[in-house]
Amino acid sequence: MTQLTEEIRQALKDALGPKGWSEDSSELAPHVEDWRGRYQGSTPILLKPGSTQEVAAAVTICAEAGIAITPQGGNTSLCGAATPQGEVLISLKRMTRVREMDIGNDSMTVEAGCVLENLQNIAADADRLFPLALGSQGSAMIGGLISTNAGGVQVLRYGMTRELVLGLEAVLPDGTIWSGLTGLRKDNTGYDLKQLLIGAEGTLGIITAATLKLFPRPARTELAFVGMDSVGDAVTFLGLAKRLSGNAVTAFEILPRIALERVLEHVPGTRDPLESEQAWYVLCELSFGRADGARETLEEALGEGFEQGLIKDGAIAENETQARDFWRLRESIAEAERAYGRSVKHDVSIPVSRMAEFIERGSARVTQAYPDAVVFCFGHVGDGNVHFNFASPSPGQAEEFMAHAAGISGIVYDTVAEFDGSISAEHGIGILKREELASRKPVDVKVMRAIKSALDPKGIMNPRVLLG
Ligand SMILES: Cc1cc2nc3c(=O)[nH]c(=O)nc-3n(C[C@H](O)[C@H](O)[C@H](O)COP(=O)(O)OP(=O)(O)OC[C@H]3O[C@@H](n4cnc5c(N)ncnc54)[C@H](O)[C@@H]3O)c2cc1C
Numbered sequence: 001m002t003q004l005t006e007e008i009r010q011a012l013k014d015a016l017g018p019k020g021w022s023e024d025s026s027e028l029a030p031h032v033e034d035w036r037g038r039y040q041g042s043t044p045i046l047l048k049p050g051s052t053q054e055v056a057a058a059v060t061i062c063a064e065a066g067i068a069i070t071p072q073g074g075n076t077s078l079c080g081a082a083t084p085q086g087e088v089l090i091s092l093k094r095m096t097r098v099r100e101m102d103i104g105n106d107s108m109t110v111e112a113g114c115v116l117e118n119l120q121n122i123a124a125d126a127d128r129l130f131p132l133a134l135g136s137q138g139s140a141m142i143g144g145l146i147s148t149n150a151g152g153v154q155v156l157r158y159g160m161t162r163e164l165v166l167g168l169e170a171v172l173p174d175g176t177i178w179s180g181l182t183g184l185r186k187d188n189t190g191y192d193l194k195q196l197l198i199g200a201e202g203t204l205g206i207i208t209a210a211t212l213k214l215f216p217r218p219a220r221t222e223l224a225f226v227g228m229d230s231v232g233d234a235v236t237f238l239g240l241a242k243r244l245s246g247n248a249v250t251a252f253e254i255l256p257r258i259a260l261e262r263v264l265e266h267v268p269g270t271r272d273p274l275e276s277e278q279a280w281y282v283l284c285e286l287s288f289g290r291a292d293g294a295r296e297t298l299e300e301a302l303g304e305g306f307e308q309g310l311i312k313d314g315a316i317a318e319n320e321t322q323a324r325d326f327w328r329l330r331e332s333i334a335e336a337e338r339a340y341g342r343s344v345k346h347d348v349s350i351p352v353s354r355m356a357e358f359i360e361r362g363s364a365r366v367t368q369a370y371p372d373a374v375v376f377c378f379g380h381v382g383d384g385n386v387h388f389n390f391a392s393p394s395p396g397q398a399e400e401f402m403a404h405a406a407g408i409s410g411i412v413y414d415t416v417a418e419f420d421g422s423i424s425a426e427h428g429i430g431i432l433k434r435e436e437l438a439s440r441k442p443v444d445v446k447v448m449r450a451i452k453s454a455l456d457p458k459g460i461m462n463p464r465v466l467l468g
Contacts, residue, residue: 002065002066002067004067004088008062008065008067009044009045011061012058012061015057015058015061016048016049016057016058019048020054021045021046021048022046023044023046027046028089031043031072031089032083034075034082035075035076035078036078039431040083041084041085041086042084042086043070043084043086043087043088043089044086045089046089046091047088047089047090047091048091048094049094050094050095052095052169052171052209053177055090055095055206056176056177058088059090059173059175059206062460063173063175063458063460066458066460067087067460068088068461069087069088069206069460069461070087070088070089070090070465071092071147071202071207072089072090072144073091073112073113073141073143073145074136074139074140076136076139077148077430078345078430079424079428079429079430079431080431080432080465081148081201081428081429081431081462081465082202085464087463087464090206091113092113092141092144093141094113095111095112095113095143095208095209096118097111099111099209101122101126103128103214106128106213106214106215107212107213108122108126108130108211108214109167109183109209109210109211110122110142110209110210112141112142112146112206112209113141113143114141114142115140116132116133116134116137116138116141117137119142119212120133123214124217126214128214129214129215129216129217129218130213131154131157131158131164132145132150132152132158132161132164133152133153134150134151134152135331142210142212143206143207143210145161146165146197146198146207146210147199147207148161148201148426148427148428149161149199149426149428150426151385151425152380153330154251155380155385156249156251156383157247157249157251157287162195164212164213165211165213166184166213167181167182167183167194167211168180168181168193168194168197168198169181169208169209169210170205171205172204172205172455173204173205173455173456178193180193182211196455199428201428201462201465203456203461203462203463204452204456204461205456205461216289218287218288218289219288219289219291220290220291220294221250221286221294221323222285222286222287222295222297222316222317223283223284223317223327224283224298224302224315224316224317225273225274225281225282225314225326225329226281226302226305226312226315227274227276227277227278227313228279228282228312229279229280229312230279230280231254231356231360232356233310233311234280234282234310235355235381237311238381238382240305240308240310241286241301244297244300245298245301246297248288248297249284249285249286249382250287251283251284252282252283252380252381252382253282253330253378253382254282254378254381255280255281255330255333255378256279256280256376256377257279257280258375258376259336259376260281262333262336262337262339263329263332265336266336266339267328267335267339270328271325273325273326274313274314275313276312278312282381283326283329283330284301286301295316302314330378333378337376337389340391340395341391341394341395341397341398341401342391342392342399342402343389343391343392344404344405344408344409345389346387346412346413347385347387347388347424347425347426347427348385348386348388348413348421348422348423348425349384349421349425350386350416350420351419351421352382354419355381357419358415358419359377359386359388362388362415362416365415366390366411366412369408369411370390370407370408373391373408374393375390376390377389380425383425384421384425385425385426413440423440429465429466430465430466431464431468434466434468437466448466448467
């Protein structure tokens with residue numbers, strides 16, 4: 001890849017103006033290290049365009065000179081996808097305008113740098129729901145969320161980000177602006193170009209704005225924290241809760257006892273909602289368009305769960321504070337995991353009907369090969385997506401344990417393949433899983449490379465990521 005010359009550096013600065021770039025090492029520092037602290041990168045210059053035209057100007061200059069670019073949103077990628085390794089870094093953080101709220105159409109058009117939590121609040125102020133919700137929502141930006149096709153805790157009801165996007169505007173790798181912003185729900189005019197950019201991890205262009213779907217706000221949300229003997233019981237209860245509630249389940253998250261114990265130990269102010277100790281816990285959230293009958297529906301589902309022997313203990317959140325406390329237990333797992341030591345992490349998906357069998361087989365194989373490994377498996381079990389992690393036996397053994405990472409991941413991914421699952425349910429490929437993707441999906445990668453070279457013949461867009 002071509003190096004940035006002084007002449008091109010100056011051309012970029014001139015195109016973006018004084019607010020649009022930085023070479024200040026203290027400003028660059030948080031942009032060149034990933035959220036987990038696993039990848040330390042570098043960039044010759046941070047560009048901060050304030051408009052689509054400025055993004056296009058910067059990309060055109062880089063494209064003509066064959067200079068590589070890494071686009072960046074909130075830099076919360078969990079697979080090193082947004083960490084530049086010498087590329088020009090383009091941050092969308094100054095592009096934060098809401099261009100249009102079309103309440104009659106249940107849609108909003110926003111710029112790529114809008115932080116998810118702000119978008120949720122803007123939708124709520126308009127008495128609508130933007131349902132994408134995940135642990136990084138205070139930092140992740142809509143351009144990054146779309147580029148990783150993010151999931152989160154409400155996929156069960158509203159789908160992945162891909163299903164929430166109606167239209168996109170993007171700057172293609174030659175600097176052309178593609179205006180695909182539309183609020184249409186039906187548009188059969190050939191290839192759906194936005195779907196190529198969604199989940200492309202910044203390898204096919206830079207998303208500058210998006211038209212997003214909005215939904216009616218639920219009148220009432222009910223949340224239960226229940227204890228169970230097994231993952232199989234949790235999956236059976238999910239079916240029961242969906243059926244009895246008329247498909248009102250919006251979130252269904254699972255955590256094992258060890259995850260709860262680590263949260264209670266490492267996260268101040270948390271407490272166990274149940275009096276008895278259980279092997280597994282589920283957070284089950286139901287959302288309703290009408291408030292009346294909501295609590296009764298949840299109680300009916302829990303009652304049936306107890307009667308069938310699926311639920312061993314449970315608590316219902318009596319108010320918003322309690323609901324937040326319950327959610328905090330789930331949302332703090334990653335923090336507690338980090339505070340304790342290190343883990344070999346996997347973000348896998350399996351058909352939900354085979355989840356229990358997968359967890360049992362995968363755990364047995366890993367612990368047979370590495371008897372010290374602590375199974376630490378939690379997540380969006382309702383979507384068939386779990387974070388199938390293996391933790392070091394103690395913080396002091398963390399480094400020694402991580403030497404087994406490749407061996408453990410190999411066993412996990414071989415087991416995933418036996419169950420027709422995916423090695424990346426929602427975090428993406430980034431730098432972390434490129435080799436794994438290439439070896440496990442060679443035909444897919446061949447087709448992806450053909451698409452990439454058609455749109456980005458010089459290979460300048462995020463060249464180290466996804467296809468590598
Ligand atoms: C605590 C925590 C919890 C998380 N929970 C979940 C979860 O439940 N579900 C889930 O799916 N993910 C989760 N994630 C990871 C998730 O992928 C990111 O949070 C989010 O989708 C990335 O958004 P971002 O703005 O930070 O993008 P970045 O990290 O900045 O970038 C991610 C990728 O998108 C590209 N990119 C960024 N902006 C653009 C753009 N405008 N145009 C083109 N390409 C772009 C980057 O080059 C990179 O390849 C979590 C992360 C953290 C830290």
